[in-house]
Amino acid sequence: MLELLIPSASRRKILLHLLKHPDEEYHLRELSRRISEPAPVVKRELDKLDQLGVIISWVRGNQRRFRLNRSFLFWPELKSILEKSKTHSAPVNVAETYTLEEIVRRRKGWGKRSREVLKAYSKNLERKRPRHPAEAKMLENLA
Numbered sequence: 001m002l003e004l005l006i007p008s009a010s011r012r013k014i015l016l017h018l019l020k021h022p023d024e025e026y027h028l029r030e031l032s033r034r035i036s037e038p039a040p041v042v043k044r045e046l047d048k049l050d051q052l053g054v055i056i057s058w059v060r061g062n063q064r065r066f067r068l069n070r071s072f073l074f075w076p077e078l079k080s081i082l083e084k085s086k087t088h089s090a091p092v093n094v095a096e097t098y099t100l101e102e103i104v105r106r107r108k109g110w111g112k113r114s115r116e117v118l119k120a121y122s123k124n125l126e127r128k129r130p131r132h133p134a135e136a137k138m139l140e141n142l143a
Contacts, residue, residue: 002085011045018068025067
């Protein structure tokens with residue numbers, strides 16, 4: 001369920017780790033190792049969280065350090081959502097599922113409809129640029 005609210009898996013891992021350890025401060029590589037994500041990905045997500053104000057960052061020596069910002073305006077709500085997501089993971093409802101045979105049948109219908117649209121609209125269209133060879137071959141296969 002949390003995937004729908006926070007689509008970035010790395011950001012979810014960072015937030016969940018910071019929730020477990022709210023008083024600790026981290027260096028980029030240290031946090032990267034702890035959540036098993038590449039450092040460039042973690043840096044990008046930390047920069048976004050820093051811009052939002054969820055975390056605080058500062059420089060100590062030649063290292064940039066990060067810590068959870070407990071005075072973030074929405075932190076109580078965010079913490080509540082994160083805690084609920086750990087205890088309750090409801091499955092995502094899928095509207096429809098198809099068998100392989102149904103998918104193949106539907107794709108054949110798409111090809112037929114594509115040919116109909118091509119016949120109906122291609123006669124009066126003028127091209128502003130030459131067709132790419134792959135595009136021309138695809139249209140030949142449809143016709």
